[in-house]
Amino acid sequence: MIRPIVKDIFFLSQKSEPATKADLQVGADLQDTLEAHRDGCVGLAANMIGIRKRIIIVNIGFVDIVMFNPVLLKKDTPYEAEEGCLSLAGIRKTIRYQNIEVEYYDRNWKKQRQKFSGWTAQICQHELDHLEGILI
Numbered sequence: 001m002i003r004p005i006v007k008d009i010f011f012l013s014q015k016s017e018p019a020t021k022a023d024l025q026v027g028a029d030l031q032d033t034l035e036a037h038r039d040g041c042v043g044l045a046a047n048m049i050g051i052r053k054r055i056i057i058v059n060i061g062f063v064d065i066v067m068f069n070p071v072l073l074k075k076d077t078p079y080e081a082e083e084g085c086l087s088l089a090g091i092r093k094t095i096r097y098q099n100i101e102v103e104y105y106d107r108n109w110k111k112q113r114q115k116f117s118g119w120t121a122q123i124c125q126h127e128l129d130h131l132e133g134i135l136i
Contacts, residue, residue, distance in 0.1 A: 002036045003049035005086045016131040019053045019068045027066035030057040043123040045130030056127035060120045067104035074101040094136045096122045
């Protein structure tokens with residue numbers, strides 16, 4: 001289901017709660033909502049569609065990955081980036097890391113561990129910030 005994008009700063013500033021298997025539909029809703037905004041969006045966090053759960057979706061090129069309860073394990077090589085967000089007006093500067101490693105549960109609730117670099121790592125870090133209530 002395509003859900004509306006939340007722009008309420010108070011809601012977005014709250015930390016997200018752990019996801020459970022009962023939240024698998026949220027992953028499907030993130031996929032539908034990302035698809036509806038594909039022209040200007042490469043990732044979403046569940047709080048951006050009104051659900052305060054630790055779930056994100058990240059476009060990694062030809063495929064989107066839904067991550068349940070993602071945890072940033074490693075990061076290296078900081079750089080300054082400029083980012084926009086569907087939930088917030090304008091562009092903001094922030095520090096991101098060129099290389100990261102993330103552990104998460106996939107749609108089959110199987111634990112995964114992946115390394116990302118460059119643009120994909122930046123998208124992932126932006127969405128992970130959303131889960132912590134950090135607005136960039």
